[in-house]
Amino acid sequence: MRKLIMGIVEFREKMLPQYAEQFSKLALSQAPDALFITCSDSRVVPDLLASTHPGDLFTMRNVGNLVPPATAEGVSTGDLSEASAIEYAVLVLKVANIVVCGHSECGAMKALSTRNAKLKTPNLDKWLCHANNAAFRLEHEGPLDDRLKPHDQLSQLNVLVQLEHLMTYPIVRQQVTAGALVLSGWWFDIATGDMYAYLRTSRSFEIIDRAMADRIIARLAARAR
Template identity: 95%
Template sequence: MRKLIMGIVEFREKMLPQYAKQFSKLALAQTPDALFITCSDSRVVPDLLASTHPGDLFTMRNVGNLIPPATAEGASTGDLSEASAIEYAVLVLKVANIVVCGHSECGAMKAVHTRNAKLKAPNLDRWLYHANNAAFRLEHEGPLDDRLKPHDQLSQLNVLVQLEHLMTYPIVHQQVTAGALVLSGWWFDIATGDMYAYERTSRSFEVIDRAMAERMIARLASRAR
């Protein structure tokens, strides 16, 4: 806690002068380009990994980067917090992109994979139910990358399942179909610091290096025309 408190002081004294004008503008409105959905894990820091600044990302974090699917009427089958963030991002902020980002060594994915019943956490058990489809796919269809540890194989598949859950929300489905919204699946390897993006053509997560980034940006630009 001391590190957290002193970090606030350091920001106030050293960084705030650089951001003062930006915060002044952001106080009036925000126009983020993307909704970034990722895990609560302390090792995953979106603004650091993407070199973004205040106002760039609308971020939603929870255990396991899970998105409870919606009913045909658009009502969440799980916690309202996630559904509210999705609605706000799409309807009010009008983001053009939604990214679901999983990561390696995810505690949530380890719990789902081992089905550890010893941990007395009934709320966590109910929450992790939303990753069961990913576990089913891993068991019956196999991993995207068999070189990874089983819980990391699950983590990658979980990203794809949560993207499918996103598409159950009518507002998301409508915007994607209209070409106004793009969904992307990313995966962060903590050990190497590399970020990967899912490529449908290769059915694999590929590292986002400069060449990959240029291809991704070109695709986004072609969709915007």
């Protein structure tokens, strides 16, 4: 807690002067380009990893970067917090992109893999049901990358399942169909610091280096025309 408090003081004394004008403008409105859905894990820091600033990302974080699917009427089958964030991002902020970002060594994926009965975590157990399809696919279809540890294989498949869950929301499906919204799956390797993007053509996660970034941006630009 001391580190947290002193960090606030350091920001106030050293960083705030650089951001004062930006915060003044953001106090009136926000216009982020993307909804970034990722895990609560302390090692995943979206603004650091993407070199973003206040106002750039609308971020939703939870254990396992999960998106409970919606009914045909668009009502969440899980926690309303996630559904509310999706609705606000799409309908009010009108984001052009939604990114689901999983990561290596994810505690939620480890818990889903082991299902340790000794741990009294009824809420976590119930929450992780939204990743059950990923576990099913890993068992019956195999991993995207068999070089990874089993829980990391599960983590990658979980990203794809959560993208499918997003498409169960009518507002998301409508915007994607209209070409106004793009869904992307990313995966962060904590050990190396590398970020990967899922490519449907190769059915694999590939590292986002300069060349990959240029290809992704070109595809986004083509869709926007």
